[in-house]
Amino acid sequence: MIQNIVRWLTDPEHWSGSEGIPARLGEHLWYSGLALAIAAVLAIPAGLAIGHTGRGRFLVVNLAGAARAIPSLGLLYLMVLWLFPKLSGDVAFLVPSLIVLVVLAIPPIMAGAYAGVEGVDPAARDAAKGMGMTGSQVLGRVEVPNALPLIFSGFRSAALQVIGTTTIAAVAGTGGLGRFLIDGQKIREFPQMVAGALLVAVLALLVDLLLAVAQRYAVSPGLTGRSRGRSNTPKVVEIGALRRTVDPQAS
Amino acid sequence: MKLSKITLSIATVAALMGAAACGNSGNDPLSTSSSSSSGGSSSGGLTVGSADFPESALLAEIYAGALEAKGVKVAKKLNIGAREAYIPALKDGSIDLIPEYTGVLTQYFNKSAKATDSDGVYAELKAALPATLTVLDKSAAEDKDALVMKKSKADELGVKSIADLASKSKNLTAGGPPEWKTRLTGLPGFKKIYGVEFKTFRALDAGGPLTVQALKNGQIDAGDLFTTDPNIPANGFVALEDPKSMFAAQNVVPLITKSKSNPTIEGALNAVSAKLDTATLTALLTQVVVDKKDASVVAKDFLSKSGLA
Amino acid sequence: MTWFLDHLGDVQDRTLQHVYLAGLPLLLGLLLALPLGWLARRYKALYAPFTAGFGLLYTIPSLALFVLLPAIIHRQILDPVNVLVAMTLYTVALLVRTVADGLGAVPEHVQQAATAMGYTRVKRFFAVELPLAVPVISAGLRVAAVSNVSIVSVAAIIGIPQLGLFFTDGFNRDFYDPIVVGIVACIVLALLFDVVIIGVTRVLTPWIRATGGRA
Numbered sequence: 001m002i003q004n005i006v007r008w009l010t011d012p013e014h015w016s017g018s019e020g021i022p023a024r025l026g027e028h029l030w031y032s033g034l035a036l037a038i039a040a041v042l043a044i045p046a047g048l049a050i051g052h053t054g055r056g057r058f059l060v061v062n063l064a065g066a067a068r069a070i071p072s073l074g075l076l077y078l079m080v081l082w083l084f085p086k087l088s089g090d091v092a093f094l095v096p097s098l099i100v101l102v103v104l105a106i107p108p109i110m111a112g113a114y115a116g117v118e119g120v121d122p123a124a125r126d127a128a129k130g131m132g133m134t135g136s137q138v139l140g141r142v143e144v145p146n147a148l149p150l151i152f153s154g155f156r157s158a159a160l161q162v163i164g165t166t167t168i169a170a171v172a173g174t175g176g177l178g179r180f181l182i183d184g185q186k187i188r189e190f191p192q193m194v195a196g197a198l199l200v201a202v203l204a205l206l207v208d209l210l211l212a213v214a215q216r217y218a219v220s221p222g223l224t225g226r227s228r229g230r231s232n233t234p235k236v237v238e239i240g241a242l243r244r245t246v247d248p249q250a251s
Numbered sequence: 252m253k254l255s256k257i258t259l260s261i262a263t264v265a266a267l268m269g270a271a272a273c274g275n276s277g278n279d280p281l282s283t284s285s286s287s288s289s290g291g292s293s294s295g296g297l298t299v300g301s302a303d304f305p306e307s308a309l310l311a312e313i314y315a316g317a318l319e320a321k322g323v324k325v326a327k328k329l330n331i332g333a334r335e336a337y338i339p340a341l342k343d344g345s346i347d348l349i350p351e352y353t354g355v356l357t358q359y360f361n362k363s364a365k366a367t368d369s370d371g372v373y374a375e376l377k378a379a380l381p382a383t384l385t386v387l388d389k390s391a392a393e394d395k396d397a398l399v400m401k402k403s404k405a406d407e408l409g410v411k412s413i414a415d416l417a418s419k420s421k422n423l424t425a426g427g428p429p430e431w432k433t434r435l436t437g438l439p440g441f442k443k444i445y446g447v448e449f450k451t452f453r454a455l456d457a458g459g460p461l462t463v464q465a466l467k468n469g470q471i472d473a474g475d476l477f478t479t480d481p482n483i484p485a486n487g488f489v490a491l492e493d494p495k496s497m498f499a500a501q502n503v504v505p506l507i508t509k510s511k512s513n514p515t516i517e518g519a520l521n522a523v524s525a526k527l528d529t530a531t532l533t534a535l536l537t538q539v540v541v542d543k544k545d546a547s548v549v550a551k552d553f554l555s556k557s558g559l560a
Numbered sequence: 561m562t563w564f565l566d567h568l569g570d571v572q573d574r575t576l577q578h579v580y581l582a583g584l585p586l587l588l589g590l591l592l593a594l595p596l597g598w599l600a601r602r603y604k605a606l607y608a609p610f611t612a613g614f615g616l617l618y619t620i621p622s623l624a625l626f627v628l629l630p631a632i633i634h635r636q637i638l639d640p641v642n643v644l645v646a647m648t649l650y651t652v653a654l655l656v657r658t659v660a661d662g663l664g665a666v667p668e669h670v671q672q673a674a675t676a677m678g679y680t681r682v683k684r685f686f687a688v689e690l691p692l693a694v695p696v697i698s699a700g701l702r703v704a705a706v707s708n709v710s711i712v713s714v715a716a717i718i719g720i721p722q723l724g725l726f727f728t729d730g731f732n733r734d735f736y737d738p739i740v741v742g743i744v745a746c747i748v749l750a751l752l753f754d755v756v757i758i759g760v761t762r763v764l765t766p767w768i769r770a771t772g773g774r775a
Contacts, residue, residue: 001631018451068706069750071713073724074743077731081739084464092470160619167621168714173426173455173465178621183429183454185627185717188335197624204619300638303719305732328638330728331719336637345638460734543735545567 001190005198008191019179021199027175028203031094032162035101039158043106044151047113051147052139057114064107072165076100080172097169104165105158112154116147145220152215156208163204167196177203296324297511300337300346303330304457305539305546306394306479306532310350312550313523314505320560321519333430333457334359341384341508348520351506353389354499355396358436367496369393373504385509387517389502390524392532396436396458396498397490398425399476401466405489412492416473417446425449426465427475428457436498437475444497449473479529481537503527519559526557563737575745578722581643581715582708583753588644589651590701596652597659598685610656617653622646622714643715650711651704658700662693691764698761705753709746723749 008014015021050056079096087095120143128142144151170178180196183189297318301311308329315325328346331337338359340346353372357364361379366372373389380386398413405411408419416423420441431437432452441447453471455461462474463482476483478490505520531553538549554560564571600610625646630637633645666689674688716724726742729735762769 065706065754066747066751069709069747071710071724071727071743071746073710073713073716074727074739074746077727078736078739078743080464081460081731081734081736084461085468088468089470092464092468164619164621167623170454171717173453173461178623179429179454181621181623181627183432185623186333186335186429187433188339190628190631193624193627197621197628200621200624201616201619205616300719303728303732328719328721330716330725331638332717336718340636340638343636345636459732463734540733543563543733543737 004191005194009195009198014195024175024177024179025199025203028163028166028177028200031097031101031169031174031176032159032166032207035098035162035166036105036155036159038098039102039105039109039162040155042102043110044113047110047151047154048117048139048144048147050110051114051117052135052143054118060110060114064110067103068107070103072100072104073168073171075103076168076172093172093174097166097172097174100169101162101165105162108154108158108161109151110154112150112152112157113147115154116150117143119150120146146223148219149215149223152211152219156211156215159207159211160204163207164200167200296326297348297516298326298328298346300327300331300340300349301329302334302337302349302457303332304459304477306477306536307350309535309539309546309550310503312546313553314348314350314520316547316550316554317519317523317559318516320554321515323516323519333428335430341506342381344508347508347511349506351386351504352394352501353386353504354501355436356386356504356506357499358434362435364499367499369500369502372500373502376504383509385507385512387505387507387512388521388524389504390527392503392527392529393501394477394479394503394529394532395493395501396475397478397493398441398473399466399483399488399490400473401469402487402489404472405491410491412494413441413445413447413497414494416491420447420449423449423472424451424453424470425473426453426455426462426471429454430457431475440497444495479533479536481533481541485541503532522559526559564741567738567741571741571745574721574723574725575749577640578709578712578724578746578749581640581720581722582647582705582712582749585644585647585651586701586705586708586753588648589655589704590697592648592652593655593659594690596656598663600656600660601663607660611660614653614656617649620649622650622711623717625649626715626718626720638719640720643712643720647708647712651708654704654707655697655700659693659697662696662700663689665696666692694761694764695768698757702754702757705757706750709750709753713742713746 009021013020017023046060050060076096079099083096083099084092086092117139124142124146125138128138133141166176167178167181170176170182177196177200180192180199184192184196299311299315299318301307311327311329315327318325328340331340331346334355337346337349341349353369353376354367357366357372357376357379360381361375364372364375364379366375369389373386376386398416400410408415410416410419425438425441427437432454433439435443438449438452441449453465455465455471455474458475458477458480462471462476463480463486465471466474466476466488467486473491476488476490482488483490503524505524507516507520535549535553538544539546551560596610596614600607626642627637629635629642629646630639633642635641670688670692671684674684679687712722713724713727715722716728719725723742723745726738726745730738730740730742
C-alpha cells in the first residue's frame with residue numbers, strides 16, 4: 001500500500017501537464033487564496049467595526065454561527081444548480097465553489113477581528129483617548145495592532161478550513177487537489193486518493209507555517225509575551241475550529 | 252528538535268489510528284445497530300443497492316418493491332457511487348443486489364470483451380462474472396452511454412456520428428464522469444476505436460446536471476449522457492451515432508450475489524425484467540427527473556400497474 | 561414547502577441518522593480528548609506534539625477519510641462505523657488543544673488552595689480542574705458540533721444515509737427542494753446541538769450564574 005502511494009507520488013507522469021500535481025496544486029492555491037482574500041476584505045473591516053463600536057455584535061455573532069452551520073456540500077450543489085446556467089466559460093465552474101469557500105471563511109475571520117478589538121485592554125484604549133487620539137486613530141494605532149494576534153488566529157483557522165474544503169469543489173467540476181480524491185474514488189485507485197489527501201494536508205501545514213512566520217513579523221513584540229493569560233478565555237476558543245493562540249513556545 | 256517534534260506528532264496520529272483500528276475490528280456492537288435501514292443482509296433478507304444516478308435508484312426501488320411483494324425482506328442502500336465503488340460493496344456483502352447494464356458490466360470484468368450485440372454481450376457477461384456473482388434475465392430496456400452534442404453544434408460541424416468527429420475533435424472539449432479518463436468506454440475508447448482525441452476533457456458527472464448544463468452553456472462541446480435521459484430531447488441535444496458499437500449493448504439486468512439468490516427472488520426479478528423496455532424506462536425516468544416525483548413512488552406505481560405488486 | 565411536508569418521514573429518518581453520525585462521535589471524541597488533553601497539560605513536553613499532531617488530523621480531507629477508512633480499519637465500505645470513526649478523529653483533532661488549554665486556565669492559586677485543603681491529585685482533577693475547565697471545553701465542543709454536522713453530510717458521496725443524501729438527490733435531478741430542506745435541517749440540527757451543549761454547560765457550572773461571572 002505505502003509502496004503504491006510512493007510510486008504514485010514519484011511517477012514523473014503525475015508531475016507534468018495540466019493534470020499533474022504542480023498544476024493541481026496551483027489551482028488549489030488559486031481557489032483557496034482568492035476565497036480567503038475575498039472573505040478577509042469583507043470580514044475584517046466588519047469585525048473591526050463591531051469590536052470598535054460594540055454595535056451589532058449580537059446580530060453578527062448569531063449570523064456567523066448560522067453561517068458556520070451551513071453544510072458546504074449542500075450549499076455547493078445549490079450554488080451550482082442556481083448559478084451554472086447564469087454564467088459562462090470557466091467562471092461558471094469557479095464561482096459556485098468560491099461562494100461556498102467565502103461563506104466558510106467569513107465567520108472565523110470576523111470573529112477573530114471583533115474578539116481581538118474587544119479584548120484590547122480598556123486602559124490602553126483610554127490612554128490613547130486621553131492622548132487626544134480620534135476614534136479612527138484609536139482603532140488604527142492601538143486596537144488593530146493589539147488585535148493582530150487574534151486576527152491572525154482567525155485567519156489561520158479559516159485558511160485551514162478553506163484549504164481542506166476546496167477539495168469538495170472538485171465535485172462541481174473544478175480542478176484543484178480535490179480532483180485526485182474524486183477521480184481516485186470513482187475508479188477506486190487508493191494510492192491516488194491517499195496522495196491527494198497527503199498533498200492537501202501538507203499544503204495546509206505549509207500555509208499555516210507561512211502565516212505563523214508572517215504573524216511573528218507583523219505582531220508587535222511587546223504583545224507576544226503577554227497574550228497568554230488572555231488566550232485561554234472561552235471567547236477566544238470560539239473563534240474557530242483550529243484556533244491558534246499565540247503559542248508561548250514559539251515566541 | 253523540530254524533527255523530533257514532527258516525529259512525535261506523526262507517532263501520535265499513528266497511535267490514534269491504531270487505537271481506532273483495534274477498537275473497531277472486533278465485535279463492535281455499533282456495527283449492527285448503526286443503520287436503521289440495514290440489517291437485512293444477514294437474516295435471510297436482501298440488501299438492494301444502487302449507483303449514484305436517478306435511473307439506478309429507480310430500478311433499485313422497482314426491484315425492492317417486486318421482491319417485497321413476494322414476501323422477501325428487503326433493505327435499501329441507494330446512491331452508493333460508481334461501479335468501482337459498488338462492485339466491491341457487493342463482494343464484501345454490504346449489498347446483495349444492484350441494477351446493472353450488460354455492456355459496461357462486461358467491460359468491468361473483462362477488458363477485452365468483444366461482443367456488441369445484446370445476446371452476445373449477455374453471454375460474455377455470464378462468462379466474465381466472478382464465481383460469487385450472477386446476473387438474472389436481461390430486460391429489453393436499454394440505456395447506453397452516448398456522446399451527446401447540441402444539435403446546432405453538430406449541424407454546424409456536419410457531425411452525425413462519433414466517427415465524423417475524428418477530423419474535428421482536436422478543437423473540441425469533451426465532458427463526462429471522472430472515470431471516463433481511464434475507461435475503455437471513455438476517452439481511451441474514443442481514441443482507439445474512432446481515432447477521436449479531444450482538445451481537453453472536463454471531469455464532470457455521470458450523465459448528471461453538470462454535464463447537461465455544461466453542454467447547454469457551451470463549456471463543453473460533447474458530453475456523456477444516457478440515452479434514456481429526458482434532458483436530451485428537452486434541450487435540443489442529439490446523441491451521436493456509434494457505428495462501431497463502442498458503447499456495447501446495455502440491457503438492464505439484475506446483478507446478484509449467488510449465495511443470496513433463490514427461486515422466489517429470481518422469479519420476482521425476472522418478471523420485472525420481462526415488463527421493462529426502453530420506452531417504459533424512459534417514461535418512468537421522466538417522472539422522476541422532470542416531474543420530480545420520488546423514485547419509490549414511481550416504482551410502486553409501475554409495479555401495481557404491471558401487476559407485479 | 562409541499563415537498564417538505566410530503567417527505568416528513570424521510571426528513572425525520574435522515575435527521576436521526578445525522579444526529580447519530582454527528583452526535584455520538586462528539587461524545588466519543590470528548591472522552592478521548594479528556595485524557596489526551598490532560599496528558600498534554602500535565603507533561604509539558606507533550607503539549608506541542610499533542611496539540612499539533614492531533615490538529616494535523618483535521619487537515620485530512622473528509623472525503624478521503626470516508627473512502628479510505630474501510631481499508632484501514634477493515635470494515636465493509638458502506639458501514640456507518642467508518643463515518644463514526646472519521647468524525648471521532650475530527651472531534652479529537654479539535655478538542656485536544658481545547659481541553660489542554662481549558663485545564664491550563666485554572667489559576668495557580670485555586671490549585672494551591674485545593675491542594676492545601678487536602679485534595680489528592682485525582683480528586684483535585686475531578687472536583688476542581690475539570691469543572692473549572694468546563695466553559696472552555698464546552699466552547700470547543702460547540703465548534704466541533706457545528707463542524708461535525710457539516711462534515712457528516714459529505715458522506716452522501718459514499719452513499720451513507722443521512723441528511724446529505726438530500727443534496728445528492730436534489731443535485732442529480734436539478735431540483736432545489738431537497739437541497740434546501742437538507743441545508744435547513746442541518747442548520748437546525750447544529751443549533752439544537754448548540755443549545756444542548758449550552759444547557760449542559762449551565763448545569764455543570766452553577767457558580768457562573770451565582771457569581772454573575774463571565775463565560
